[in-house]
Structure formats: structure tokens, C-alpha cells
Amino acid sequence: MKIHPMWEAYPELQSELIQTIELIDSRIHLRNKSIEHALVDMLNTGGKLVRPAYTLLFSTFGEEHDPNRARAFAAAIEVLHMATLIHDDIIDDSPKRRGQHSIQSRYGKDIAVYAGDYLFTVSFKLIADYSNSMKQMQINTKGMEKILMGEIDQMHLRYNQKITIRNYLTQISGKTAQLFALSCYSGALESGQTERFARNCYYIGSHIGMAFQIKDDILDYTQTTDGFGKPVLEDVRQGIYSAPLIYAMHKKNAPFKELLEKKDQLTKKETQTIQQFVIHSGGLDEAKRLAEKYTDKALKRIDQLPDSSEKEMIRNLTLSLLDRTI
Template sequence: MQIHSMWDDYPTLKKDLAKTLDLMSSSIDLPNKEIEQTIIELFHSGGKLLRPAYLLLFSAFGKNTDKKKSIALAAAMETLHTATLIHDDIIDEAEVRRGVTTLQTKFDKDVAVYSGDYLFIVCFKLLAKYTDSLRSIKLNTASMEKVLLGELGQMNTRYRIDITVDEYIQNISGKTAELFALSCFLGCYENGGSTKLASNCREIGKSIGLAFQIVDDILDYSQTEETIGKPVLEDVKQGVYSLPLICALEENKAFFEPILIKKDQMTDEDTRVIHEGVITYGGVEKAYQLADHYTQTALDLIQQLPNNKANTKQTIFDITKQILTREN
């Protein structure tokens, strides 16, 4: 079992994340054991497990922390996240995820689609078994809708060189930020936290998710495929334009348009020119400025959390600062 090394300094949390992965794995029961094993390998492929980690951390702000329930809810959130990754890989025709061959490459797209759908069911089974409130089920359903709307919004803006920053933010608010927000909310609320406090936790999670996705998109322009575990600038060929490129387009659309109109026929040389152009026209710098805005918003809100004996607030602050200022 692989737990990301970033949790080495937090042994209790690392142990709970290991239990989360165990529960996720034991919840998978498919007739085709090869597919089952491939899904489990994806669970254990070294992802950062940020969403379940935040859920577990924010559970400390409830009045009656229930570790078993929190681990189950964390497993539900990461299972849901994995389902969206499988569907992302189908749309992107990705061959590798975190160094592991994707389901749609190892088998076919039909198997991958049904595997992703199956994980949605696993997620809701865990929620139905362990949540105390119908509100949490409703919120999870609403969050799923926002995630899917974010994905659809991204598809609707494919190959559009006039996509705006506001449209990008709207898309990632659903696609990425919503699961962070829900994880923070459920951790607090399902462990007896007040509605007001849980709502504040949700806002923290949303800001973290927005900053995280922007930083992730920036890394496409500053890291290699080996470093980040996926092909760099592959999204551009698929017509998905992230914040650095959008900001650069605002500065000099004429530079990029002759290349971008080639769509999925772009060459490696084309992507190299785009990469250099995004840096030259300040796309990365402007994207960092917006990432810094959401990062600071998250950190300021975290500082407003109540103190507790375990000093969880400081732990959340330190982890958030670490992941939102990361370079890989």
C-alpha cells in the first residue's frame, strides 16, 4: 500500500488514510476480478488523498468525533473522486494516470465507463450507511450535479479561444473545488459541528480547491511529464484551455490562434511554441496571482477556525500552505 510521503509528518492521519484505502478496496466486489484489481491498483497508485485527508482533519471540529464514520465518509469522497478521474481519462483518451495504465487503455472505454459508474454506486452506499443526516445525502447529490456541470461546462468551452477567466473559474468550481468543499463540510457536520461552522468549513474547502486546480494547471507549464505523472499540455490538444493559456490569450490572441485552430492536429513543436508563448505573455505569472488570491483566502478562513486540544487548525493551515505552494 502506498501512502504519499507528504503525510509522513502526520502519523495519525497517515494511519487513518491507510484505513480509508482499505475500506475503499474492500468495498469493491466485481465478478471480473481483473477489472476489480485494476480499480484497486488505481486506489493505491500514490495519489495525495487530499479530499479524504481534509474530511478527516475537519472532523475534529465536530462535538462528537466518530473516527469509524469519518473514515467511511473519507472513503466515499475518494471513491467519488476516483470515479471522476476514470471518466476524465476516457474523455482525454489518457493512457496513464499516476504511472498506472488507465482502465480505458487496459480494457476499453465501455469497461471504463461502467467502472466509473460503479464507483458512484459504491460512494452512495457508503454515504447511505454512515451518514446521520438526509441533508448530507442531499448535499452530496447537489455536489455531484455541480461536478458534472463543471465537466460539461469544460466540454462546452473546448477549442474556444475566447473563453474567459470567469468561465474557467465556473468550470473548476464544479470540476475540482466542489469535492474539496464537500469533504470539509461533511467532516465537520457529520461529527456534530454546527451548521454555521460546517458552512465556513465548506468555504475553506472551496477556496482550497480553486487554488489547487489553478496550481495544478500552472504545473503543466513548469514541470515534466515524469514529475507530475501525466502528459503535459495534452489538455491543449484536447481543446481544454487552462488559466495560464487563457491569460496569455488575453494579452496576444493573434500569436496563439494560428496554432490553436489546428485543434487535435497540433504537433509537439506546436505545443512547445504555445508553452513558450504562455510564459512570454505572462500567462503563468497572472495565473499565480489568482492562485495566491484563493490561497490567501483559504489561509485567512482557516485562521478563523476555533482552537482545539489537538491543534488541528495549525495542522490544516500547514498542509494547505504546503499543497498550494507546491512545485510538483
Template structure:
């Protein structure tokens, strides 16, 4: 009995590690694309070693991702799910790149890209954790939906913090704005006629925006109701995630997941 428990534990660790390695690989490539100097409060790989080395480092991590899941998984269905998640991550990144500096984006465009990136990783982690932790099909599907909704809420909160977090974040703020990636607060602002008239002349400068232009955009958003509206959307997806958890038996694990979910959305307060 102890041997079986040890084997399951090793498998879960390998799967959790594979997802984090996939995440890290995507971050390395994100930093190359965004020409980012920092990641998690430290100098990024591309800034320290150059873009060529960073590309190969990210690619190497992708191979480690597949090595881990090949060792941990024998079920074809979950091999396919992992491959599809990687596909969604890359498609989401390409979709985001295709929308750079596009002033006509809307919430649906944003949601499509988020589901292909952050939410796909959260969904895979929650779904695999349940399935390989011997959860039944109903539990696994509830947790898959939980992961997706939590991932969307997480990204929305992250977008808010890009405008409000200042020095509390371990990454440069407003970096996405300077590279033409318009996050949710800005997209909501662009949907309002009075704010759009103020923002478009600044945004049309694209990469020629000055530091003063960027600060002005930030000020326009912070002086409007946009941050509160964005937070309300984060609350909406957080509540969906909590509703997914409510379908499950109340255990120490679900109590912990509920606390984590609520704490996540309150990062903006």
C-alpha cells in the same frame, strides 16, 4: 464512551472513502473523454481494458459512492448535499466539454467549471468532516468555504504545473491543450493582444496541432508573465482559504490545515 468514539470514527472513514470513490469515478470518466493513456503515473483503465470496461468501472464506483453514504448518513440534508456534489461534478464536466477549443472563454467561464468540479469535492470533504466531527454550524460553514477556496487554488496550481511540471508530474503534461480544454495560463495569455496573435494560429489547428505546435505554445507562455500572474491568482484563493481558517479556534487541526494549504500553493516553486 469508547463505543461512541468508535462509531463516529467509522462514519468519518466511510464518508472520506465515499468522497475519494466519487473522485476516482470522475477520473476514470475524464480519462475516457480525454483518451488519456496515463493516470497517476500508471496506465489508465481505458487504455488497458478499453473504453467500454472503463465506463462500467466508473459507473460501478458511483454505485459504491451511494452505498457508502447510505450506510453513513441518515440526515436528508447531507444526502442531498452529496447528490448535488455529484450533479455539480457532472455539470462541470459537461460545461468544460462545451467550451472545448473555444477561444472566447474567460476567467469567469473557467471559474464556473472549476467550482463545479475540483472545488465541489474539496468543499464537500471539508464540510462533511466538520459536521460529522461534531463541529458547530459556524465552524462547518467556515470549513465549507475553506474547502471551496482551497479547491480552486489547487486546480489553478495544477494548471500551472501542466506547463511547468515536466517529468515531476504523474500524468502527461499539456494533455488538456491537445483536447481543447484551455486551462487558466492559456486563457490569461489569450486575453493579451500580443500573445493572442501568436497563439491563435496554432490553436486554430485544434486536434491537428503537432508536437512542435504544442511545444511552441508552451514556450510562448513560459517566456511571458502569464505563469506568474496565474500563480498570483492561486495565492489569492489560498489567502481566502487561510482567512476562512482564521475564523476558527487555533488547534492542532487548524495549524495542520494552514501548513497543508501553504504547501499546496508552493508546489510551483
């Protein structure tokens, strides 16, 4: 079992994450072995595992911490994430995911729809099997519900050139930030921490998630080619306009508004024109400042956590996500 090399610096957490992946692996059972293998392949190929890592780290602050339960909640978060990725790939008609063929390109959208659905049930069942109270169960399902509400709410601004930074922030808070918030919150609650403490962790996760998504969107513009994953600026072709582009769109004489109207018919050269303008107009730098702002907000709240080696890891991980290049 191999996981992303970024965890080599944290051997204990690395070992916990490996056990989390093994737990997920042990919960995926299908009579159709070829699809089972595809799901397990996806699990084993290079997801960063940032979300379950936060769950594990935040589960160390209370007195009732149970490593098995913490790993189960971390696993549930990662499986929910996988489910949404598989469904995202259907929507984007995306041929690749994590350097592998996406489930939908290998098996068609029918299998991909059901494979994602199946993973939703795997995620819920993990929580049901390991929660020790209905309250915990309710909190987790409520968090999951909010994430899916966010997914839907983000759809209706596609291809809308009037989108504002505020709209964008609402969108990414719905999907990305909610899942990070749930990661941290459910970890803290798992360990028996108070609702008040867990609430703080929720906000930490939310800020981290905002910074993570903005950074992701920045990387779309700074990477000239994307070794694996989806093609550069694919989001723009799909009508998903993120912070760097939105800042650039609001510059005087932005030269690409007509180009955007070509929607998914944009050529490679045209996306490069857009990319260059976003970089040279300063849109990218403004987006970087926005990501830094959210990282700072997270760090301020992280400072209030009780001192521990995990607190340091949370701080370092959060900073390293801002500096990452992939």
C-alpha cells in the same frame, strides 16, 4: 499498504488515510477479478488523497465525531474522485493515470464506463451505510449532484479562444472546487458541527479547490516532462484552456492563436512554442498570483477556526499545496 509520502510528516493523519484506503479496498467487489484488481491498483498507486485528508481534518471540530463514519465519508469522496478520473480518461483517450495504464487503455472504454459507474454506486453506498441521518445523506448527494452538473457545464467551452478568466473560474469551481468544498463540509457536519460552521468549511474547501486546480494548471506549463500522468499540455490539445494560457492569449500579438486551431493535431514542437510564450509573456505569473489569491482567501477563513493541532495541519496542508512541484 503505502500512500503518498507527503503524509509522513503527519503520522496520525497518515494512519487514518491508510485506514480510509483499506475501507475503500474492502468495498470493491467484482466477480471479474481482473477489473477488481485494476481498481484496487489505481487506489494504491499514488493518489495524493488530499480530498479525504480534508474530510478527516474537518471532522475533528465537533462533539459527535465518529472516526468510522468520518473515514467512510472521506472514502466516499475519494471513490467519487476516482470515478470521475476514470471517466475523464475515457474522454481524453488518456493512456496513463498515476503512472499506470488507465483503466480505459487496459480494458477498453466499455469497461471504463461501467467501472466508473460502479464506483459511483460504491461511493453512494458508503454514505448510505454510514450516515446517521437522512439530512446528512441528502447533503452529500446534493453535493455530488452539483459536481456532476459542473462536469457537464465545463464541456461547452472546449476549443473556444474567447474564453475569459471568469469562464475558467466558473468551470473549475464546478468540478474541482465543489469536490473540495464537499470534503470539508461533510467532515464538519459529520462531527455534529452547526450548519453555520460547516458553511464556513464549505467556503474554505471551495477556495482551496480553486487554488489547487489553478496550481495544477500552472504545473502543466512548468513541467518540461511529466514522468508519469498525462503528456505536457495535453489539455491544450483537448481544447481545455486554463489560466496561464488564457492570460497569455489576451496579450497583444500572442503568436499562437492559429496554432490552437490545429486542436488535437498540435505537434510536440508546436505545444512547446505555446508553452514558451505562456511562460515568457507573464501568463504563468498572473496565474500564480491568482492561485495565491484563493489560498489567501482560504487561509483567512481557516484563521477563524477554533485553535487545534488539526487547524494547524489544515493551514500547513493548504500552503503546501500551493508550493507543490508535482
